Amino acid sequence: MADIEIETPSDAVRVIRLNRPERLNALTFGLTAELHDALDTVGADDTAKVVVLTGAGRGFCAGLDLRDFGMPPEVGEHPWRTARTSGQAFMSSLTQHINQTPQIVLAAVNGPAYGGGLALASACDLRVAATSATFCAAFIKTGLTATDIGLSWFLPRLLGASRAFDLMLTGRTIGAEEAERMGLVSQVLPDEGFEAAALAIADTVAGYTSYGLRASKEVMWANLDAPSLPAALALENRNQEMGSAHPEVQAYMANYSKIVTKS
Numbered sequence: 001m002a003d004i005e006i007e008t009p010s011d012a013v014r015v016i017r018l019n020r021p022e023r024l025n026a027l028t029f030g031l032t033a034e035l036h037d038a039l040d041t042v043g044a045d046d047t048a049k050v051v052v053l054t055g056a057g058r059g060f061c062a063g064l065d066l067r068d069f070g071m072p073p074e075v076g077e078h079p080w081r082t083a084r085t086s087g088q089a090f091m092s093s094l095t096q097h098i099n100q101t102p103q104i105v106l107a108a109v110n111g112p113a114y115g116g117g118l119a120l121a122s123a124c125d126l127r128v129a130a131t132s133a134t135f136c137a138a139f140i141k142t143g144l145t146a147t148d149i150g151l152s153w154f155l156p157r158l159l160g161a162s163r164a165f166d167l168m169l170t171g172r173t174i175g176a177e178e179a180e181r182m183g184l185v186s187q188v189l190p191d192e193g194f195e196a197a198a199l200a201i202a203d204t205v206a207g208y209t210s211y212g213l214r215a216s217k218e219v220m221w222a223n224l225d226a227p228s229l230p231a232a233l234a235l236e237n238r239n240q241e242m243g244s245a246h247p248e249v250q251a252y253m254a255n256y257s258k259i260v261t262k263s
Contacts, residue, residue, distance in 0.1 A: 004034035005056075006041060009199055012049040012206035014042045014103075021057025026065035027116045029072045032091045036080045039094075043101045049206040049213055051101065052198060053124060054108040055117075063115025063138055091116070095123035095150035099221065102214050104205055108198035109133045109176075109185065119149035122158060125217055127185040128201060129176040130194040135184060136173040146171075157224055159183055211246045215239040 007015040016038045018025035025031075042051050055061055072087035080097070081090050098105050098120065107113075107124035115138035121127050129135075137155075140146040146168035155164040159182050167174070176188045189197045205213065219235050226232040243249045 002034060003028070003031040004038045006038050010203060010206070011047060013052065013199065013202045014045065014048045014050070015052045015054065015199075016042065018053075018055045018061055020065075021055070021059070023065055023067075024057070024059030024062035024112055025055040025117070026062045027069065027091065028065050029070040029087065029091065032094060033073055033078050033080075035094055036078065036097060039097045039101050040079070042103060046210075048103050049208075049210055050202040051103045051105045052108050052202050053098070053105055053120065054110055054195065054198070057111075059111035059117075060107075060109045060113040060133065061117025061120055062112050063117050092149045095119055095154065098123040102217070104213050104217060106198065106202050106205070108195060109135075110194055112136075114138045114173075116149045119151045119154070122154035122184075123150060125220075126201075126205075128187045128189055128198050129179055129185040130191045131176055131188055132191050133176045133179070133185075133188075134173050135167075135175075135179050136171065137168045138171055140169060140171045209246075209248050209252050211243055211248050212252075215243060 001019065003019055005017040005019050007017065009015060016035070018031065018035070020026060020028075020031060042048050072090045073081045075081055075083050075085075078090075080093055085093070104126065105124040106126040106128065107121040109121055109127060109129040110133065111130065112134050113121050114136045118135055118137055121135075137146060137151060139148045139151070146152075151168065152164075155168065159167075163182050174182070176185065179185045180188050187201075219239055222235060223232040226235070
């Protein structure tokens, strides 16, 4: 059985499902390799606009499988395992890969998101949680540092430094409601029908143009580190000016104008 499954619930939406439910979808090097492959597959799919990342069973991802995480591929056996990439870097680059995926990536957190699981969710562009979902940075509990798999980069940008330090240094577990109050997730949805509700959000987002979504992702992440307001405005202006001449955008705006006129 594959550790990762790709599903196509609609023309513009793909689901990447972590598929080790017996271990709460805990990370191994095998799952890591398959997740890299899945992200490459959807990233090369020009019809896909939104990717939903979720877990099979009752968990999102419980972090590293400490019972048996396996061995990384040998150098050259996998595109993301290069001569300068250690096993640690092979796994941690999953968050960079999610961030670089051109589609909007929505984390549908259906259960525990601990350690590396929290990092994967944090690397996504959007996050929604089931009522029963729980979150824990967890890394500090190993005796190593609280910083791993990109969490020290993503979490302060989502929550601010104070709350990021809190979660990372205490190792405490928070529920979905506190995660929403902190801003870690944007919505908490009922457990019953959770995946359908998450897919409905994905469908709404996928209703916009590919150009608009991909350029928005590019600018939003870039402008989190913009050195000044003029620099941020320059990047926004570039994409708006380029978009106004894009055939997909022109067709969308013409149709939108007709709908507005009729209403």
